[in-house]
Amino acid sequence: MSQSLTKETEGVAATSATQSLGATLRALRRAKQLSVAEVSARLKYSVRQLEALEAEQWELLPTGVPLRGLVKNYGRLLEADVDSLIVMLEREVGIPGVQPIVLPSAALSSSDMAMQSDLGQRSSWGWLVVIVVLLIVAGFYAIERGWVPDSWLIFDWLKSLKQ
DSSP, rough: HHHHHHHHHHHHHTTTTTSHHHHHHHHHHHTOOOOOOHHHHTTOOOOOHHHHTTOOOOSSSSOOOHHHHHHHHHHHHTTHHHHHHHHHHHHHOOOOOOOOOOOGGSOOOHHHHHHHHHHHHHHHHHHHHOOOOOOOHHHHHHHTTTTGGGOOOOSSSHHHHHH
């Protein structure tokens, strides 16, 4: 049985280049001897959605990223080449590939870059000032509570704070 399944899967892979996405998914599902209900139970997509995908009724399916996710999950379950299925989907539906938007550093003017560097320097100085103020307050509190030995207090006015 495994040899016949392998031959059938190879046949599906060979014809998938000429078939549409829905026909390819249907053929792969049948090669794995899975029903639409079994696939629905495993993937947690409705039978109606899977049937619409195999029938290529795009108007009944979500668009964009959710549709890509459906095809990817279906392809993984069927142990198919997911990238090829996504290419087929994009060819049939016209979904552009998800591309991050990257701005080249040359697109920033010199004033924008100077403002970004100033902002970074200002915020680090701000934190430094806050830390120093907190340390000073903690030091005076420790002196007032008597936690600091007299030998550490080199100024007379600090000794007067301790009393």
